[in-house]
Amino acid sequence: MIELAKVETQINAPVNVVYSYMTNMENYGNWFPGVVDIKSVDKQDHLAIGKRYQEALIIAGQNVALNIEVVEAERNKAFITQGDLAGLLPQMTMTFEQNNTNCTVRLQYHSRNLDFAANDDLSHIQADLTSRATTAMENLNHIFTTDVD
DSSP states (O other): OEEEEEEEEEEOOHHHHHHHHHGGGGGGGHHTTTTEEEEEOOSOTTTTTTTTTEEEEEEEEEEEEEEEEEEEEEEEEEEEEEETTTTTTTEEEEEEEEEETTEEEEEEEHHHHHHHTTTTOOOHHHHHHHHHHHHHHHHHHHHHHHOOO
């Protein structure tokens, strides 16, 4: 896989509260820039392997739709989704760690597209996604300073 973005932040909230909020992907549009809409397409629990969502987002000024599926979930530790966005085949990995009263959140995005060559220039995608992910961490810190349950 090719790393597209990697960010980390400290959130002043218990890990179980942060994990519960972030892994309910219906909240994703509240904190990740460019997400226009995201909704469940089945009735499975948000942490169920195979749970599916439909996401609408804006990339390079274009409206894009993709399907997302939960592929790994370890309560209060890790959450991984994979999307079917043609060409990119994104994977989002969130990891969580409790540190005293803070929760460390690491957010990573990778491309699962094995056709990308070592010399493919992904710098514009990496820069855009890193910028969005950085803003997402700022948004989450703001959300958790206003008491999310």
